Amino acid sequence: MALKLTRKILVNPCFISCNSFQLLVGLNSNHDTRVFLSKGSGGFRGSDVLCKPRFFCPVTCLERLSWEGSTHAVLLTKIENSLKELKLDEAWETFNDFKRLYGFPNHLLVSRFITQLSYSSSPHWLQKACDLVMIVSKEKSYHLQPDILAKLILSLARAQMPIPSSTILRLMLEKEILPPINVLWLVFQHMVKTEVGTCVASNLLVQICDYYIRFCSEKSHYANFLKPDTMIFNLVLDACVRFASSLKGQQIIELMSKTGVVADAHSIDIIAQIHEMNGHRDELKKFKDHIAPLPVPLVSHYQQFYECLLSLHFKFDDIDAAAELVLEMNRSRESHPIGELRKDYQKPRFVPIGSQNLRNGLKIQIVPELLQKDSALIAEGKSDLIMYRDKKLCPSNRALAKLINGYKKHGKINELSKFLLSLKRELCSSGGSSLFSDVIDACITLGWLEIAHDILEDMESSGDPLGLSTYMALLTAYYKRNMSREGNILLKQMRKVGLVLNLSDEIVISKNAPENVGRSSLCINESSSICQPSLMESLVREISEAEKAISPILYELNSSIYFFSKAKMMGDALKIYRRMQEMKIQPTVHTFAYLVCGYSSLKLYRDITILWGDIKKAMESRNLSMSSDLYALLLLNFLQGGYFERVMEVIGYMKKGSMYIDKWMYKSEYLKIHKNLYRSLKASQARTEAQGKRLDHVKAFKKWAGID
Structure with a gap:
């Protein structure tokens, strides 16, 4: 009020003479106004105060010369000095004063101010920089340089502020520009460190790919500047694995195919983990033919791939396929230098996604030999089933326990013996010599004496009988359990292979056998993945977990539904779904x-609304644990179909579950499809009750999304 009153008094022509004194006004950030009067050449005279209007400058002219001119310059100077002295508080306050009086300062100063804020490590000032960019972006006459925005995006990402970072990046994308690829690497690398950042980064990648695909279809030269590379896909895919976002990961894999981005060795390992999480065994098997022929130097890198495929064989209860894979990955590879790879090793090979018979099916390009040395990705996969020993991939005790228990469950002991015999030959330098004795000792400890005996007989039939200690372990177990008949049969076998001299010797040996026979006291050998105590413990654990495991039938049915859905054969997919309900098998996410x-x-968005009813029933009965991926999928489809009541319903569930919702993505989708929906229609103008309710839901969504 004082500032306005001072201006009004000082510029009133009834009190001021233009030749009697000079008016100087200085305005600081606290609106402290100082007025300086200096005498003219004729001195100060009272008669000069009141004079005729014709001797005075016009009001507007005087304001421009005395007020606007000096204040404009003073404020600009103060902003520049504050930035030089890194006084961001003072610079921000003065900037706001200037903006209130004159609007935005010149383009260079605004850019400099944003840059200075970007260099701050404080989230407070970084958020201020983001807010300033958003305000400036609304001014049509302003165009901020991409390098300035790129600096801010990277600073926000480093400060673990993925949401404002993505906001600025999306602004650039709308203008059909992106930061340099090396900056994008760093931005995504920082974003995917958190779950929220991963959600934002994956949605960003989807949007970038959508722009790229659209420009390619239009044959626009902008497409070359928007194509993401393998590194960015790897970073996002790896984050999807770490945060169990497998459905989003599947979408990213398909985008690799659509954009023509080549998958390298790192990509294949991560893709394998996503397929395992989704139960896509058939998808993963398509990669095996391209990986099996790789030379020895690359074998260790694909440990994770074989881990995932073997895990899926066990989930599907396909013990024969699991055993075959274990033997195949251990078969001797021709050891040749990495430099002697096939001449066309850099030429991509194509792997189908979904059915190989689909005419317009997707195919992803892979180069299994390609390992990028400058990769910023540090893949951290599990090593539960496969170990790397002596330049070979070997089954862990956990894998052996699953195989032994699987063969026992199916009554295929003869096949188990054949498998162990083949594995022994492969593991001759990696612990294969003690393999049979360790397996038999574990079976004896668990009371599986018949199985242990069958394996001994199979070894005899193969012409490779085991040593005395193994026979004695089983013999002792028979006599302790008062199974003299079985013990006598074993004694005859021992005599037949020349392990004992006469019956009396055998009885003496068996009666005086120490208590710990059959319980190997071997220590863990670091050079071998086969160790009796660990194997026995793994078997105990496997027996316990097998009772709680998901039924293999569920994986089979889900695979069928996935196959038919990818082929757009929804009638067949629905039949499988109805069969699951009839079999009382609970559908999964x-x-x-x-x-x-x-x-x-x-x-067919209406069918999705019907399916949503089944999903809610499953949630209410607590038979389904929902994921944010499925919620996001439903939300996007309901929005595309115009079912706004369902949209708000899903948003309510996500809020209740404290799940992050990427508002920008849904806002953009709305503006793309429903921009003019009910724009001028008022509630009182609704023709029916249903239309009135729909209008209310549309308004609720627009309010939530921040759409004016």
Whole structure:
């Protein structure tokens, strides 16, 4: 008020003479106004105060010369000095004063101010920089340089502020520009360190790919500047694995195919983990033929791939396939230098996604030999089933326990013996010599005496009988359990292979056998993945977990639904789904996700609303643990189909579960599809009650998304 009153008094022509004194006004950030009067050449005279209007400058002219001119310059100077002295508080306050009086300062100063804020390590000032960019972006006459925005995006990402970082990046994307690829690497690398950042980064990558695909279809030269590379895909895919976002990971894999980005060795390992999480055994088997012929130097890198494929064989209860894989990965590879790879090793090979018979099916390009040395990705996979020993991939005790228990469950002891014999030959330098004795000792400890005996007989038939200690372990176990008949049969076998001289010797030996016979006291050998105590413990654990394991039938049915949904054969997919309900098998998140994707590919959004009813019933009965991936998939499809009541319903569930929702993505989707929906229609103008309710839901969504 004082500032306005001072201006009004000082510029009133009834009190001021233009030749009697000079008016100087200085305005600081606290609006402290100082007025300096200096005498003219004729001195100060009272008669000069009141004079005729014709001797005075016009009001507007005087304001421009005395007020605007000096204040404008003073404020600009103060902003520049504050930035030089790194006084961001003072610079921000003065900047706001200037903006209130004159609007934005010149383009160079605004850019400099944003840059200075970007160099701050304080989240407070970084957020201020983001806010300033958002305000400036609304001014049509302003165009901030991409390098300035790139600096801010990277600073926000480093400060673990993925949401404002993505906001600025999306602004650039709308203008069809992106930061340099090396800056994007760093931005994504910092974003994917958190779950929220991973959600934002994956959605960003989807948007970038959508722009790229659209520009390619339009044959625009902008496409070359927007294509993401393998590194960015790897960073996002790896984050999807770490935060169990497998459905989003599947979407990213398909985008690699659509954009023509080549998958390298790192990509294949991460893709394998995503397929394992989704139960896509058939998808993973397609990669095996391209990986099996790789030379020895690359074998260790694909330990994770074989881990995932073997795990899926066990989940599907396909013991024969699991055993075959273990033997195949251990078969001697021709050891030749890495430099002697096939001449066309850099030429991509194509792996189908979904059915190989689909005419317009997707195919991802892979180069299994390609290992990028400058990769910023540090993949951390599990090593539960496969170990790397002596330049070979060997089964761990956990894997052996699963195989032994699987063969026992199916009554295939003869096949187990054949497998162990083949594995022994492969592991001759990696612990294979003690393999049979360790397995038999573990079976004896668990009371599986018949199985141990069958394995001994199979070894005899193969012409490779075991040593005396193994026979004595089983013999002792027979006599302790008063199984003299079986013990006598074993004694005859021992005599037949020349292990004892006469019956009396045998009885003496068996009666005086120490208590710990059959319980190997071997210590863990670091050079071998086969160790009796660990194997026995693994068997105990496997027996316990097998009772709680998900039924293999569920994996089979889900695979069928996935296959039919990818082929857009929703009638067949629905039949499988109905069969699951008849069999009282509870559908999983993946079951519903595959059905939603199938309906979405045909734009059958109404069918998704019907499926949503089944999903809610499953949640209410606590038979389904929902994921943010499935919620996001439903939300996007309901928005595309215009089912705003369902949209708000899903948003409510996500809020209740404290799940992050990427508002920008759904806001953009709304503006792309429903921009003019009910724009001028008022509630009082609704023709029916249903239309009135829909209008209310649309308004609720627009309010939530921040759409004016």
